[in-house]
Amino acid sequence: MLRLAAGRLGHLVLVLWVVTTLTFVLFRLMPGDPTLNFLSPSFSQETRAALLKGFGLDRSLWEQYLIYMGNLLRGELGQSFLQGKSVAALLGEALPNTVILTLVSLTAAYAFGIVAGAFLAFRRGGVVEALAIPTTLATRAAPEFWLGMLLLAGLAFQAGWFPTGGALSPGKEMGSFSESLISADYWWHLALPALTLMLFLQGLPLLLMRATMLEVLNDEFIVMARMKGLSRWSIVMRHAARNALLPVVTAFALGLGASIGGNVVVETVFAWPGIGRLLVQAVQSADYPLAQGAFLLIAAVLVVMNTVADLAYAALDPRVSVGAKR
Amino acid sequence: MKRWLVAAGLSAIPFLSANAQPAGDAVRPLVILTQPQAASPQDYQAAEMTAEAWKALGLKVTVRPLPGQQFNQIVWYERQRWDTTTWQMVGRPERSDPDELTYNLFVSANIANGYNLVGLNSPDYDKLAQAQREELDLPKRQALIRQAQELINQQQPYGFMVHPKNLVAFNQTVWDESSMQVQAGIGIRNFWTWTNLKPKGTQKDVIVNSVAPPTNLSPFNIPGAQGSWATELVWDRLMRIGPDGLPRPWAAESVTRPTATTVDVVLRSGMKWHDGLPVTIEDAVFSLEAPGFGDKAPMYRPFVGNIAKVDITGPMSLRITLKRPDAAFLVSSLSKLNLAPKHIWAPIFEDLKNKPETAESIMEKVPVGSGPFKFVSVKLTEQIVLEANKDHWAKPNVDRWIMRIAPNVEATLGALKSGEINFLTDYTGDPDLLTQLAKSTPTIKVADSLDIGFRFIAYNERRPPFNDVAFRRALSAVMDREALAADAYGGAAVPANSWISPALAFWADPGIDKRVPGGSLAAAKKILTDAGYVFVGNELHYPVGVKETTPVYN
Numbered sequence: 001m002l003r004l005a006a007g008r009l010g011h012l013v014l015v016l017w018v019v020t021t022l023t024f025v026l027f028r029l030m031p032g033d034p035t036l037n038f039l040s041p042s043f044s045q046e047t048r049a050a051l052l053k054g055f056g057l058d059r060s061l062w063e064q065y066l067i068y069m070g071n072l073l074r075g076e077l078g079q080s081f082l083q084g085k086s087v088a089a090l091l092g093e094a095l096p097n098t099v100i101l102t103l104v105s106l107t108a109a110y111a112f113g114i115v116a117g118a119f120l121a122f123r124r125g126g127v128v129e130a131l132a133i134p135t136t137l138a139t140r141a142a143p144e145f146w147l148g149m150l151l152l153a154g155l156a157f158q159a160g161w162f163p164t165g166g167a168l169s170p171g172k173e174m175g176s177f178s179e180s181l182i183s184a185d186y187w188w189h190l191a192l193p194a195l196t197l198m199l200f201l202q203g204l205p206l207l208l209m210r211a212t213m214l215e216v217l218n219d220e221f222i223v224m225a226r227m228k229g230l231s232r233w234s235i236v237m238r239h240a241a242r243n244a245l246l247p248v249v250t251a252f253a254l255g256l257g258a259s260i261g262g263n264v265v266v267e268t269v270f271a272w273p274g275i276g277r278l279l280v281q282a283v284q285s286a287d288y289p290l291a292q293g294a295f296l297l298i299a300a301v302l303v304v305m306n307t308v309a310d311l312a313y314a315a316l317d318p319r320v321s322v323g324a325k326r
Numbered sequence: 327m328k329r330w331l332v333a334a335g336l337s338a339i340p341f342l343s344a345n346a347q348p349a350g351d352a353v354r355p356l357v358i359l360t361q362p363q364a365a366s367p368q369d370y371q372a373a374e375m376t377a378e379a380w381k382a383l384g385l386k387v388t389v390r391p392l393p394g395q396q397f398n399q400i401v402w403y404e405r406q407r408w409d410t411t412t413w414q415m416v417g418r419p420e421r422s423d424p425d426e427l428t429y430n431l432f433v434s435a436n437i438a439n440g441y442n443l444v445g446l447n448s449p450d451y452d453k454l455a456q457a458q459r460e461e462l463d464l465p466k467r468q469a470l471i472r473q474a475q476e477l478i479n480q481q482q483p484y485g486f487m488v489h490p491k492n493l494v495a496f497n498q499t500v501w502d503e504s505s506m507q508v509q510a511g512i513g514i515r516n517f518w519t520w521t522n523l524k525p526k527g528t529q530k531d532v533i534v535n536s537v538a539p540p541t542n543l544s545p546f547n548i549p550g551a552q553g554s555w556a557t558e559l560v561w562d563r564l565m566r567i568g569p570d571g572l573p574r575p576w577a578a579e580s581v582t583r584p585t586a587t588t589v590d591v592v593l594r595s596g597m598k599w600h601d602g603l604p605v606t607i608e609d610a611v612f613s614l615e616a617p618g619f620g621d622k623a624p625m626y627r628p629f630v631g632n633i634a635k636v637d638i639t640g641p642m643s644l645r646i647t648l649k650r651p652d653a654a655f656l657v658s659s660l661s662k663l664n665l666a667p668k669h670i671w672a673p674i675f676e677d678l679k680n681k682p683e684t685a686e687s688i689m690e691k692v693p694v695g696s697g698p699f700k701f702v703s704v705k706l707t708e709q710i711v712l713e714a715n716k717d718h719w720a721k722p723n724v725d726r727w728i729m730r731i732a733p734n735v736e737a738t739l740g741a742l743k744s745g746e747i748n749f750l751t752d753y754t755g756d757p758d759l760l761t762q763l764a765k766s767t768p769t770i771k772v773a774d775s776l777d778i779g780f781r782f783i784a785y786n787e788r789r790p791p792f793n794d795v796a797f798r799r800a801l802s803a804v805m806d807r808e809a810l811a812a813d814a815y816g817g818a819a820v821p822a823n824s825w826i827s828p829a830l831a832f833w834a835d836p837g838i839d840k841r842v843p844g845g846s847l848a849a850a851k852k853i854l855t856d857a858g859y860v861f862v863g864n865e866l867h868y869p870v871g872v873k874e875t876t877p878v879y880n
Binding site for chain 1: 394395396398399400402438439440441531533539541542543544547548550621622624625627628682683684686687688689702703705706707708709711726728730731732733734736737738739740741743744746747
């Protein structure tokens with residue numbers, strides 16, 4: 001197990017180095033540079049040269065790379081070109097919002113998906129299933145922005161039950177994120193983006209749970225449970241569902257990792273101040289340090305969650321060796 | 327071999343049309359660059375409409391949308407590469423004086439790296455642009471500006487399209503409309519409105535919106551149009567552009583020009599920085615000199631480029647000596663430069679001497695100005711919160727000025743309806759949607775006003791046939807500006823044929839939009855045939871003997 005963990009950690013470091021290098025090179029290969037944000041009639045070649053020097057972009061690509069990697073090893077992500085703040089501080093402000101949005105929507109999606117999937121497997125062939133499966137597939141296939149706009153139109157514009165965007169009401173200030181967390185205003189603003197993401201995410205656990213349950217329900221121990229005269233609820237939830245959960249739990253861990261960077265659309269539609277929105281803004285304005293930092297963070301979370309899922313799998317099920325030599 | 331020789335011989339003969347009229351090569355397929363429909367639906371549609379109009383002249387035209395950064399990169403830095411492009415100049419208060427655009431857009435000195443994107447090289451225009459810059463007599467300068475407009479009308483370096491209207495809306499149950507100020511070419515979304523706005527009831531926070539996040543807020547950075555709304559409230563300036571479009575003293579008690587190259591300023595007494603310290607004459611001198619310190623404030627450096635020296639002449643007075651006469655100095659420099667506290671920024675500039683960073687990238691934790699509003703908090707992707715400076719000599723009537731930053735344009739309409747914002751200041755969506763919302767919601771009132779800015783299609787003169795004035799005139803002649811204003815810009819625009827908007831009535835040339843040479847398809851075709859171009863069937867060819875040597879944009 002230790003050997004497996006060490007191997008996985010080495011793998012993790014290698015992947016992060018590759019991601020770091022790729023994002024560094026890719027942003028510099030993109031057409032344009034950050035000075036294009038400042039074009040104006042008074043903009044001159046001297047202005048551009050001074051700005052590029054200020055950003056450190058007047059140096060060779062190799063020099064820039066070595067400086068960047070050196071800083072990274074010291075834990076410094078650099079300074080945002082356009083926001084006048086350190087990248088770490090900007091990511092630190094945005095990350096908790098993304099984590100909360102992800103955790104709330106993913107937990108709700110998986111809780112709903114697991115129960116509904118188990119129920120649909122048990123009631124296979126009925127009218128409920130005939131309606132529920134296409135609906136699930138539709139919400140899973142629908143673009144997130146479309147779902148978000150529908151909810152905005154219905155629940156915010158028309159009904160006026162929810163705000164149209166942001167994390168707090170206009171002018172509201174919170175001293176810290178923990179203050180936000182205990183504020184009703186924050187959760188009121190979170191409701192619509194979380195509901196959108198939850199609707200989008202619930203399809204996978206529901207369908208996965210249903211498929212696994214259908215297999216499990218044919219196992220002999222379920223037949224035995226029925227013969228013993230156990231209640232339907234007890235058979236589905238206590239016996240079948242628990243055995244069908246393993247792939248769903250794995251999907252949850254992976255989904256958590258993927259969602260950190262996958263909330264770009266929802267965060268943009270609802271002006272939710274998370275990592276996704278920061279990333280879009282950084283890419284659009286060629287703010288290299290911020291974009292690199294955001295990508296690195298997203299990649300790190302994804303890779304770490306994958307590693308955690310692998311290790312957890314190996315720990316939970318001794319038959320799984322995940323590449324370790326026997 | 328024989329076949330090769332015949333083919334080579336035929337190709338050497340000028341093209342013979344059906345009626346045996348000799349002609350040069352067919353004009354290559356042309357490309358109009360523009361931004362994607364999602365980013366700028368109006369410009370995209372205008373480009374499509376223009377392409378259709380040009381096809382009537384026998385041209386093959388395609389519209390090529392490019393993402394923002396790539397679009398700017400190609401148009402700005404790859405000037406040999408593109409044929410035509412949509413572009414816009416936005417309205418800013420300091421553009422109330424025509425100098426900035428008159429000089430920078432078309433003078434030959436700006437062909438290589440500056441804003442003369444099209445490469446117009448006209449010695450006559452250069453003389454006019456310089457002369458208006460040095461002419462301090464207003465009627466004489468007006469005549470020069472109008473001559474310059476007529477020269478550009480004859481040259482047609484741009485296919486001018488429209489001057490847009492600013493669309494803003496506000497909640498009329500919250501704000502007293504009579505307290506709003508209309509600024510020429512800007513509308514009611516301006517500094518004077520924010521400092522004069524009167525609430526009708528208990529809501530005393532003015533909540534505006536921005537769809538684009540501003541950049542770093544500092545007295546030495548130009549943080550985009552939306553960010554400037556906040557910075558001009560926090561940092562005072564010696565002068566400001568008044569609602570009439572003319573500069574007036576603000577933090578200065580008086581500004582006089584004893585000679586063509588000297589400006590005397592008397593600083594208003596009793597002003598204080600937001601940290602409580604007094605605003606001194608040394609602060610004013612520092613603010614005028616700091617952008618010129620090395621290359622540490624490159625964005626503001628051009629605005630002090632003409633200052634030879636600044637001398638303190640009294641406890642609250644100073645004299646600025648210019649290197650050469652500058653008619654627009656009060657607008658382009660004194661109404662633009664922020665007053666920055668020396669006690670905060672002098673050490674920062676000192677520290678920057680040994681670092682690569684510039685002052686643009688520095689943002690104080692709590693930025694300190696002396697303006698009618700002071701910073702409370704800034705999160706550039708969420709909101710900017712300012713509070714009224716009750717100690718200011720022009721203290722506002724509102725409690726706070728809050729800018730909500732949300733990229734979803736449709737959601738901002740919902741926010742206006744629900745009261746989450748009470749002043750819609752940044753709307754880039756369909757004008758019809760906003761009008762409909764105001765009709766169905768009695769609390770909302772829309773206010774539109776003609777903007778100083780303009781939108782146009784630039785013709786790249788580096789690439790034939792755009793170097794031919796007849797060709798450019800013909801392209802401009804077939805553009806239907808009325809239709810562009812009505813359809814592409816949803817009626818929220820008026821036709822243009824100059825860079826000076828009719829909103830600047832003193833400088834604009836009345837009726838110039840009706841004086842585009844030609845003015846119809848038949849006239850445009852005549853311009854081309856008179857210049858030797860030949861229509862071969864439905865295809866436009868160069869005059870006889872002219873080869874197409876320019877590669878198609880790729």
